[in-house]
Amino acid sequence: MYDMNRVENAVGQDEIKISARKVQVYYGDTHAIKDVDVDILDKTVTAFIGPSGCGKSTFLRCLNRMNDTIAAARVEGKIALDGEDIYDRRVDPVQLRAKVGMVFQKPNPFPKSIYDNVAYGPRIHGLARNKAELDEIVERSLRGAALWNEAKDRLQEPGTGLSGGQQQRLCIARAVATSPEVLLMDEPCSALDPIATGQVEELIEQLRQQFSVVIVTHSMQQAARVSQKTAFFHLGNLVEYGETDDIFTKPKDSRTESYISGRIG
Template identity: 80%
Template structure:
């Protein structure tokens, strides 16, 4: 993966947790992301919206180097986390993903117990010195995932035996167990029913008190409900970024208005 040099010229604003500067993503000959510049604030929910195939999930995956796993992928530009380029050769992607957690579209609990699903990350990163500390991390994470009261008496049961909504909250608990600073969520509610979706949305609102949350969603209503900032992507470009209320009620770019009103997408 090739990354452009010259990162030193990029300066973050005081409130930015993540700064992307001139980000380009190529899959072989396909130019999937074109010259994206955006700053994501700490302890804020930022939503990425746009039509299917517009690049929003591809860009999300650059924020914790998930694209590293795709041989044909090439990322250029700079992505700074607290002022440090995450694509620097000295950065360990495994350690980065402990700081920038991810929750996927389809709940994907490990084929392990509920307890071991949550304990997995803290174990491999050495975050607990003994079983008592690990127990505390598991309980705290399941409480953050709004799941503790439902599973505290069956922690040895398989995570795959939970309902879809519970599985997604388990995956959120697993993601926050390593004490990340940023939580990425790629359409986390698209496989859930309305009740489970409402529970996850409520949880996102609580999580923003401790994390910078970035959510990709195909639902404009969801973006309007959960986010403070919204980025609209179209054809691999970041068209518009701003306060969610402004994006939805008074967009600057006509393409944004066309998407919001249903004329494109």
């Protein structure tokens, strides 16, 4: 529909999934995000890196309008998903969030059974016509989140009884169950041990086959391992955005270089 928004770019034939232009975010009087322009590609892992408080999580939360829930937050500029402005008056955030799933920093399963955790999204969005279909969605999502083998015999046990890494994968399964087109991950591994982190990273690589993944991370090694594109934020500005390899080997901006070499942050 809005073909003019589609631009040729460096990474193969990938299409632009989300395009952000001149995005400003204010928390009350604080100008948290300044003039951010970024194009997020389909079937690509994009990493947001930067020191604490640089606005990367804030920007991530703009992409599925989670900032709407914060009364003091105000978003300006244009963010388009497949060319449609997500801040348009006619857009219901509920529909948007079914398309743009989210995984949070701390694993936050509902205090319900594993099955109900995964089935919740499909249920409220009416994605399954009957129990068999729902069962299938749950199994597919749990397999997609590499949790099926561990969880298949205890689907009715509470999701809060799983280990931290399993809980986070359950949250990923829950997000995947609504068949989103974009998956936002806000430091998904910061509460996990190295083994669980490795599992989630492997998972991210698989998820990329189906949809676009945006991950906020504090770990530059993680960004280098999992992402194809990296954006570096500093003090609310998008300093540099490009191929992950380029960012880490030949950064253009001196601030990026300082950060990845450990001098700021």
